[in-house]
Amino acid sequence: MNRVIQNILHFNSIAITYHQSPDGDALGSALGLMLGLRKLGKDAYIISRDRVPDIYRFLPSAIEVSEDFASPKENTKCLIIVDCGNVERISGNIDISDSRTIINLDHHLSNNEYGDINYVDTSASATGEIIYSLLKGLNVPIDASIAECLYTAIITDTGSFKYPGTTSNTHSIAGDLINTGINFPLIHRRIFENKPLQKLKLYGQLLDKIELFLNDRLAILAINKEQGETLGDNAEIISLQMQIDTIEVGAFLKQVDEGVKVSLRSKEKVDVRKIAESFGGGGHERAAGFLLKDINYIEKAKETIISILEKELI
Numbered sequence: 001m002n003r004v005i006q007n008i009l010h011f012n013s014i015a016i017t018y019h020q021s022p023d024g025d026a027l028g029s030a031l032g033l034m035l036g037l038r039k040l041g042k043d044a045y046i047i048s049r050d051r052v053p054d055i056y057r058f059l060p061s062a063i064e065v066s067e068d069f070a071s072p073k074e075n076t077k078c079l080i081i082v083d084c085g086n087v088e089r090i091s092g093n094i095d096i097s098d099s100r101t102i103i104n105l106d107h108h109l110s111n112n113e114y115g116d117i118n119y120v121d122t123s124a125s126a127t128g129e130i131i132y133s134l135l136k137g138l139n140v141p142i143d144a145s146i147a148e149c150l151y152t153a154i155i156t157d158t159g160s161f162k163y164p165g166t167t168s169n170t171h172s173i174a175g176d177l178i179n180t181g182i183n184f185p186l187i188h189r190r191i192f193e194n195k196p197l198q199k200l201k202l203y204g205q206l207l208d209k210i211e212l213f214l215n216d217r218l219a220i221l222a223i224n225k226e227q228g229e230t231l232g233d234n235a236e237i238i239s240l241q242m243q244i245d246t247i248e249v250g251a252f253l254k255q256v257d258e259g260v261k262v263s264l265r266s267k268e269k270v271d272v273r274k275i276a277e278s279f280g281g282g283g284h285e286r287a288a289g290f291l292l293k294d295i296n297y298i299e300k301a302k303e304t305i306i307s308i309l310e311k312e313l314i
């Protein structure tokens with residue numbers, strides 16, 4: 001952390017980016033860091049090939065993020081990548097072999113330390129926690145705008161403090177953030193109770209396709225490419241699937257051009273990160289993902305998932 005701090009103090013112009021399809025942790029961490037660095041007089045800004053999803057547009061300065069601004073400025077010699085475990089997933093246009101100093105701040109176990117400086121704390125429930133500690137280390141006063149960003153980061157990645165990665169430190173940081181006067185019930189509503197009726201109806205249609213296997217211990221929801229495009233972010237439908245009483249593992253399968261994308265969640269026993277890693281993916285013990293390359297037939301993908309989990313669940 002000290003090296004991160006020394007480097008940030010050294011550079012004046014700093015570009016920040018995150019993983020593709022940024023979620024609340026990626027955006028909240030990046031925007032919170034950007035606002036904090038500006039308090040130190042830095043020229044800090046975000047580069048992104050992705051647009052900000054509608055539900056995160058309320059975040060302070062989110063309006064500055066544009067997919068038309070995806071590359072660092074010529075005079076920027078320091079890049080900070082938050083919440084992103086590998087180079088292939090970086091949203092900004094970055095050449096990691098150029099002479100710029102790359103700082104990688106993350107909490108994914110599968111982070112492959114591609115930066116010049118890597119700060120990966122897998123005990124952090126969200127990258128937002130790491131940004132909080134970093135800003136504290138930089139003596140940046142955390143105001144309500146920064147707090148809104150970091151609070152959003154934390155509640156996104158902890159499912160509002162309920163996932164097992166949540167620690168007493170998570171709660172203590174959230175307490176500090178609330179003390180800045182943020183309207184946290186409103187943040188929860190904006191993120192979790194902010195859907196058009198059509199979206200809920202689509203969830204209904206898709207949930208109807210869930211199938212149970214392996215003595216009802218495995219749920220699989222498989223959707224085709226078109227349904228995947230209509231759905232967009234899949235985090236919520238996955239968490240709905242996990243509400244089924246009998247299951248230990250939930251698998252969400254989505255057809256894409258390159259094959260079938262698999263998201264796995266488990267409740268308490270199965271280490272889904274191990275499974276994901278054996279297919280070249282990654283994530284956490286209870287939530288991980290990977291791509292089944294060259295499998296375009298969704299039934300075939302289902303069979304593969306069932307046969308992998310057979311050993312774990314029976």
Ligand SMILES: [Mn+2]
Nearest residue numbers: 025083127157
């Ligand atoms: Mn995260």
